Amino acid sequence: MRASKGKIMEILESHAVVMTSDGHFNRIKRKDSMRIGADVIYTSSDLVEKPSSKKGWVFGLKAQVAVAMFVLLTLVMSQIAMPAAYAVVSLDINPSLQITVDESRKVVGIDPMNTEADELLEAYVIGEDKDLHAVINELIKLSNAMGYLTSENHNVILATAMVDRKNSKSSSDELMTEILDVIEKTEYTFDFTLVSTVRESSELKNAKSEGLSLGRYAMAKENFLPPGQEKKIEEPAETEPVALDAEPQIEEEEKPTIPPGQEKKVEESKNIDNEKPVPPGQAIKEQNTPSKFVITEKKAKQSNDNNGNGKGNNKGGGKGN
Amino acid sequence: MDSISAKEAKIDPVSREVFIKEHIPFVIYTVSSVTGRYISTENDMEYSIGLEALNNAIDAYDGSTSKFETFATTVIKNRVIDFLRKENRKGYQLSESDVMEAIMDESDSVDMRMEIAEFTEHLKKFGFTFDDLVDVSPKHVDSRKRAIRLGMRISENENFMTYIYKELKLPVSNIVKLFKESRRFVYLHNKYILSIAVIFDKDYSIIKEWIGDVIRGDEYESQ
Numbered sequence: 001m002r003a004s005k006g007k008i009m010e011i012l013e014s015h016a017v018v019m020t021s022d023g024h025f026n027r028i029k030r031k032d033s034m035r036i037g038a039d040v041i042y043t044s045s046d047l048v049e050k051p052s053s054k055k056g057w058v059f060g061l062k063a064q065v066a067v068a069m070f071v072l073l074t075l076v077m078s079q080i081a082m083p084a085a086y087a088v089v090s091l092d093i094n095p096s097l098q099i100t101v102d103e104s105r106k107v108v109g110i111d112p113m114n115t116e117a118d119e120l121l122e123a124y125v126i127g128e129d130k131d132l133h134a135v136i137n138e139l140i141k142l143s144n145a146m147g148y149l150t151s152e153n154h155n156v157i158l159a160t161a162m163v164d165r166k167n168s169k170s171s172s173d174e175l176m177t178e179i180l181d182v183i184e185k186t187e188y189t190f191d192f193t194l195v196s197t198v199r200e201s202s203e204l205k206n207a208k209s210e211g212l213s214l215g216r217y218a219m220a221k222e223n224f225l226p227p228g229q230e231k232k233i234e235e236p237a238e239t240e241p242v243a244l245d246a247e248p249q250i251e252e253e254e255k256p257t258i259p260p261g262q263e264k265k266v267e268e269s270k271n272i273d274n275e276k277p278v279p280p281g282q283a284i285k286e287q288n289t290p291s292k293f294v295i296t297e298k299k300a301k302q303s304n305d306n307n308g309n310g311k312g313n314n315k316g317g318g319k320g321n
Numbered sequence: 322m323d324s325i326s327a328k329e330a331k332i333d334p335v336s337r338e339v340f341i342k343e344h345i346p347f348v349i350y351t352v353s354s355v356t357g358r359y360i361s362t363e364n365d366m367e368y369s370i371g372l373e374a375l376n377n378a379i380d381a382y383d384g385s386t387s388k389f390e391t392f393a394t395t396v397i398k399n400r401v402i403d404f405l406r407k408e409n410r411k412g413y414q415l416s417e418s419d420v421m422e423a424i425m426d427e428s429d430s431v432d433m434r435m436e437i438a439e440f441t442e443h444l445k446k447f448g449f450t451f452d453d454l455v456d457v458s459p460k461h462v463d464s465r466k467r468a469i470r471l472g473m474r475i476s477e478n479e480n481f482m483t484y485i486y487k488e489l490k491l492p493v494s495n496i497v498k499l500f501k502e503s504r505r506f507v508y509l510h511n512k513y514i515l516s517i518a519v520i521f522d523k524d525y526s527i528i529k530e531w532i533g534d535v536i537r538g539d540e541y542e543s544q
Contacts, residue, residue, distance in 0.1 A: 003346035007531055009437055010451040017451040023465045023517075023532045025455040032357045037433035037527075040359035041368070043346045050456060 002044045008036055015048045085109070085163045087175055088204055090195075090214035091136065092157035093143045095120040098213045103169070105132040105178075113213040116148060133182045140186055149188060156183070157215035159195035161204050172196060180298075192298040193219070203293070218293040327382050327389040341375060347390065348375050351397045356405070367401055374400035436525045443519050447489050449512055458513045466535050468510045472517025474500060482522050491515050 006018030006026060011034055015027045018040065028046045085108060089099040096113035097120070107130040112118045124142055127134055143149040158179060160172040173196060183190060195218040197203045207217035330340035349360050352371040360368045377400075378393040386392065444450055459465045475481050475496060484492045491511050497504045507514065520528050 001346040001350060003349050007433075007528075010441065012452060017455060019451070019528075019531065021531055021534045022462055023458070023469055023535050024460075024462075025451060025458045027452070027455050028359075031353070031359055034359070035430070035434075036437050037430050038359075038361050040361045041349050042353075042359055043350045045350055046353075046359070 003041055004043075005039060005041050008034055008038050008040060011036060014051055018042070086168065087160060087162050087172065088214060089132070089136075089175065089179060090157070090159040090161075090207075090216070091139070092213055092215045093140070093155075094148050094153060095139075095143060096213045096216055097121075097139065099132065099135065100163075101132050106130045107132055107135045110135070113211070113216065120146060120148070133178070136179060136182055137186060140183065140188060144188060154188065154190050155193065156190045157193045157195065157213075157219060158183075159197075159213070159215035159218060161197065161200035161214055163201060163204070165200050172200060192296075194296040194298055195219070195293055196296075197293045218295060222293050222295055327379055328384060330379050331382070337376075337379060340379065341372065344375055344393075345372075347393070348372055348397060351394055352401055355398050355401045367404065370400055370404045371397050433527045436527050439523070440520065440525055440528065443523070444516065447512070447515060454513060454516060457510065459510055462535075464506075464510070465513075467506070468514050469517050469532065469535055471496070471500060471502060471507075472514045473521050475514065475518040476521035482518065485515065485518065491518075 004020055004026070006020045006028070008016050009019050009025075010017040011030070014030065016030055016034055018026050018028055020026065026042075027048045027050065028040075028042050029048055034040075084102065085100045086103040087101050089101065091097045091099060092113075094114075095117040097117050098111040098113055099107055100109040100111070102108050107126065110121060110126070112121050120139070120142060123146065124139065127138070140149065158176060160176040160179070162168040162170075162172050162175075165172075176194060176196065180192070180194075193215070195215050197214075197218065203217070204214055207214045210217055210220075212220065325336045325340045325343070327340070330337040348371040349368065352367050353359055356367055374397040375393055378389070378396040381396070382389055382392050441451070444454075459468050475485075475491070478499075481492055481495070484495075491507065491514060493504065493507050493511065496502060496507055520532075
């Protein structure tokens, strides 16, 4: 222990500053009866380190209050403003979107899954009520206005999944039926590819890790191409066969490489489908039983060559189940 | 050199003197912890009582019960507490000389406080405080002497001081050229050097007197 003598030059909230007679400055603990200009004798045990902030404990207190408020706000917001995700609707027109909804069918998030979806969402302003039906309607209209939805391209891959199937009051099939109702009431005509799966939450995670919407992921996984892309499959595959798992980006315009064996499988399934009697306006095709997904085609009564004139063509169409 | 034990101090007067000197910080710490105040010129009575208590503790210590410091702490604390109780009972019965001494002390301390307050305001204009000087003042005593000498010389140059008050910084290049100082040293301690220059330029006599020991020591050495 060493003793020093210093003159008190400054008294702060947490400490005082003294100047020693050899011109050195020290910070010492605050004690009773300190006065500016008084000479004090202090020991090394009275020295204090530089406080973490110039504003001392006052700032520390403010920071603690701010942190507490932030944590509280985050908790409240997570309960109020960010309701828990209940179900996911994957909509692929070609903009590939994944819409997350809460239990009351309010949209809590829309994830763009490709660049077209980025462009679409850049132009889209979501309404205040965030109702799923309204959002889907608006997205379809906007897709048409932006030229994504045309007479040549009117195929929609629709997939639904419950985030927590065990604790959900409704099923993903019910949700899909609701959405089909909404879409069919629009003025446009679509050929649908409907995707459902039993392992909903795990496949959602898989799709997310692949960076694909659930619908696209299912198509890639099950080697199933939607109606508009059938021709591409029939083209002779000159490239070497590549495992599908290694190349899941079906959303790219490039033709996917299909192993010869699997290509045949798709064609066979089509032939079988063509033999089945299909009710008018409901060209429903079921693929060979996929291991994880059930992929169903649901054609419009007639593919409309005019986007604006398709209204009513698919009225009364089946729900695909 | 091995430090002297309490037993040696008890029997040998020379050892006792050295032993007490070694334990002065210990006395200051103990007295301060009882009073809750720093030892200062205003309460040096308590310090004297602490020193006396240490001397008595050396005589009374037999080494059988505890460490000397533990024993001495109890002795010093009890003695200081007794003194404070007596002082409280005595009340404020001051003699005429006590009053005169208090007035003189107070007038000195008012001057001192005014000088420090004025100096504080100057530092604020330069954008720092005494608290900032703790971190930038030279740690080694030789460096402090060098910086104080340089500050004094700068304060004697009118052009430099005009520049400092106008630009609120040191004219580093010119100082380096004129005083043949290392640029690194001036940059490293610029706030400290600037403060010293202001102290001497504004003639803050009490502060000058306070730190004058450093320079005076140099003068003795050079003679």
